[in-house]
Amino acid sequence: MKKLINRPEDVVTEAIQGMAAAHPDLLKVNFGPNYVYRADAPVQGKVALVSGGGSGHEPMHGGFVGMGMLDAACPGEVFTSPTPDQMIEATKAVDGGAGVLHIVKNYTGDVMNFDMAAELARGEGIDVEAVVIDDDVAVQDSLYTAGRRGVGTTVLAEKICGAAAEEKQSLQQVADLCRKVNENGRSMGMALTSCIVPTAGTPTFELGADEMEIGIGIHGEPGRERRKLAPASEIVESLATPVIEDIPFEEGDEVLAFVNSMGGTPTIELYVVFNELHKLLEDRGIKITRNLIGPYITSLEMAGCSITLLKLDDDLTRLWDAPVHTPGLRWAA
Amino acid sequence: MKKLINRPEDVVTEAIQGMAAAHPDLLKVNFGPNYVYRADAPVQGKVALVSGGGSGHEPMHGGFVGMGMLDAACPGEVFTSPTPDQMIEATKAVDGGAGVLHIVKNYTGDVMNFDMAAELARGEGIDVEAVVIDDDVAVQDSLYTAGRRGVGTTVLAEKICGAAAEEKQSLQQVADLCRKVNENGRSMGMALTSCIVPTAGTPTFELGADEMEIGIGIHGEPGRERRKLAPASEIVESLATPVIEDIPFEEGDEVLAFVNSMGGTPTIELYVVFNELHKLLEDRGIKITRNLIGPYITSLEMAGCSITLLKLDDDLTRLWDAPVHTPGLRWAA
Amino acid sequence: MGRLDSVGVSVSYAQVLGWVKAFASTVAENREYLTRLDSAIGDADHGTNIDRGMKAAVAKLDGLEGDDIGALLKTVGMTLVSTVGGAGGPLYGTLFLQMGVATAGKSELAPDDWAAALAAAVNGVQMRGKAEPGDKTMIDALIPARDALSSALAEGASFDDALVRSAQAAEEGMQATIPLVAKKGRASYLGERSAGHQDPGATSSHLLIKTAAEAWSGDD
Amino acid sequence: MGRLDSVGVSVSYAQVLGWVKAFASTVAENREYLTRLDSAIGDADHGTNIDRGMKAAVAKLDGLEGDDIGALLKTVGMTLVSTVGGAGGPLYGTLFLQMGVATAGKSELAPDDWAAALAAAVNGVQMRGKAEPGDKTMIDALIPARDALSSALAEGASFDDALVRSAQAAEEGMQATIPLVAKKGRASYLGERSAGHQDPGATSSHLLIKTAAEAWSGDD
Ligand SMILES: Nc1ncnc2c1ncn2[C@@H]1O[C@H](COP(=O)(O)OP(=O)(O)O)[C@@H](O)[C@H]1O
């Protein structure tokens, strides 16, 4: 295992210590239970946004704590959702009296832990709403399964809802907005290599030199399908097509196109991918009016990418463009 | 070779096509000769900054074209410096009448090509100054060798000089400032893995599963030394110590600490590295007052990192904080 | 726990404590194994997760006073909930919490008390996770264990035998997860590809039931 | 080019064109080899770079009119400068440009003209790159080639023999770079580690001189 770390058990703690040391102007870190929160929290009268999940997806979620995005993030162990007490403490720490929105990625563990936390927080008189993000079209949805995973759309929801909260929209409005983003965003990802969970020490799955995994999640789970390596044009086609046809996105739609690195794929390749995606959408008459290109929701050092499309309207566009100042996402501030 | 690309020969062209498609508000791209330039170029009365180098270091340089940073960037083939005609055309395209500064990384090829370009541009009556960045302490300097490589400090110089140019400082002032940044910045890098030049198709060097290269450049060149893998604390020690002792950085100094990913190293590891660097500098009484953490000057998909320290004063700090709006670096705008 | 307080009669507080500690060390021994199973159809952390939680639980128990088995089991559950995370945390946390509720105030467990506790535990896990038998989860080890235990007792088997049959049923249930296509948890994302792999949670649940039989068997 | 316009006398425009094309195809054949050499002590692009440049140069030449050898060589130089980049571009570009200046207006090259052209080329490369013999660069192949050629001609050797001795000297110079510690170019960053590897630029320069001898030798 080749990583720039010390003891595998200490990666998460040391990484958030590093965040605290790097961004004291933006955030503070609490240990035991672990959570990252806005330096100026609680912001009175503002709906507070709390998210969290397993670590290994950096900058998500801790790197999205700050003005215009999250009020707090709860980092679990690598790929392991955090615990209810982290979420309760974080929720209390950032509650500014206008209620707290939990943004939860749809994984059994995340949902169950956030459920427990919400129950307990409500028990303590805090107004908590939870929205579950499930945008991964690689997973067939069904009432009888765990349903779709929450992936790329989570980043967009945190940015857009964060902006709405800064506008002092109500908890109900921000929660509805979050559901709207989830309904209008779809994603699919692929891997060129596996990743290595530090405490495991070996690759989660083995891939041949000429193989790739299509339809992976963000936890090193194998995808739905193993295929022979293909040119970027074909890969983009096989990721974007199911995404487009799911909602569906149609001719004339304006979208935010999010090309995400799984961690090990460098920027030069992301632009080759974006170039293919841009051509593909142009052919279908779908207009990219906003884009985000980079490593924002990663799976440790995994090489690969994911494509997320979000259908935009004036409201979503305005909120996307609104100022944001976090370690991971910053503009107009 | 596992990359998200089409034909290896087309990577550079398709990546800059992707940039043009993604950032029409910020930049334009010219093909034959290839260069990326500010959408609003030439900016009248402003010193224009032109840089360039081999591709494979994204977001540097093309990703730094925009308000407050570069006016143009000339992308060469992967790891191959661009040609004089790219530089001449770019220089002409962005010259706003206040002269043009060429920011050149110290590599034989880059220096020779920029020299030829500057000679020819001056011949056409354009006021051109060139500053060569050579901040890599891994290379022993000497009059009889090619000298030190230009690495991490280049990113900082482009940001800081870009801000000075926006302030309408003169060509002489901006060039002197660039030399000052170069004199006050030092870097050193390491690799956990090699990278693969697309047209070569195989790793530039072979590394054992328990080995790392210390003192590498940004072109997949092997480093000065091969060592057994070590914890992040030791790696940071062996990178930071030569950097600190070169200028030297001393107790009481205020510095910008730049922890850079070589491309394949994810954010979570960069924060573990920053955490170690922060402790190490604290012990020496050196204060980190600004920082930059992420993949900004990469070596394709190479896993590893580099550490750059820049000694700050009020002037450099002000210029660092000034607004910048480029695909790769953005704040306060 | 020698013959004297043999389970022919009932299980003491000390024996329950012994079982919890035995489960903790079995999980520690099987940590890499459980994580490897989770690599195949999950995210390579099940062993690490449960091991972290049980270590914390055992540490907590050392500080515990009195002989209330319910309190002991609730403490284990609370500790798992607050230290494990993932799916394993709430599920195993709920399992022990419900056992604690069912055994509140007791300093000894008669065979039927244990059967009731196990039933309550399974119930809690299903309430939490909504998994049905055949979904390829820990439920597929726990339900057979619960049913084998109660029917054995109903047939008048000794507690020893009932515990052994319960453990055997859990083992069979665990093995039966191999061909299944997962409907719940991370493994469900693999669809058909989840078939052919043993479920990590069913495996840790089998260890849970097995250690009870071993820790409480009369003959040692 | 048969015996008739043998180089006993001189080299024609067509023969110079033939040499340039022969060099282009030799580089194409040795492209991976040159890049592999550059992987060991550089950045794995030398073969790709020179091949890209020579292909472009040959394409340019097809459109060229007249029989001015100087114009031909200048065109090659300009094309290399504008298509290769890296260190190889300016260096090989300058090499051909200086040859072009030295042969301007000539439609034939007498042996001494070639010696003068080669001397001018080496001169230009040294002006550009500031490399000294022993720095582990293309200079280590070019200088021996230049000196062997002129001394052979001074000793009254035939142009054929002089070209062969020039190529042999280039080969020896190329091989002599193996033990050297690089002082110029990327390889110098390796310090001591650059020793034990043959310099890619010296290798391509040997090919340049070798193809001249082959393209212009009387016997074919
Ligand atoms: N809905 C559920 N009901 C019951 N058990 C479940 C459910 N979802 C997952 N599990 C169990 O949890 C196990 C995985 O636990 P663990 O790896 O600790 O959590 P995570 O999947 O969050 O990483 C699976 O092997 C399965 O037995």
Ligand SMILES: Nc1ncnc2c1ncn2[C@@H]1O[C@H](COP(=O)(O)OP(=O)(O)O)[C@@H](O)[C@H]1O
């Ligand atoms: N200063 C110099 N003078 C002469 N030749 C040089 C000099 N620097 C480098 N070279 C030659 O250039 C070769 C490398 O060329 P190439 O790989 O195309 O350029 P780059 O090093 O920019 O990638 C080296 O093998 C060496 O022979």
Ligand SMILES: [Mg+2]
């Ligand atoms: Mg997990």
Ligand SMILES: [Mg+2]
């Ligand atoms: Mg090169």
Ligand SMILES: [Mg+2]
């Ligand atoms: Mg798991």
Ligand SMILES: [Mg+2]
């Ligand atoms: Mg090279």
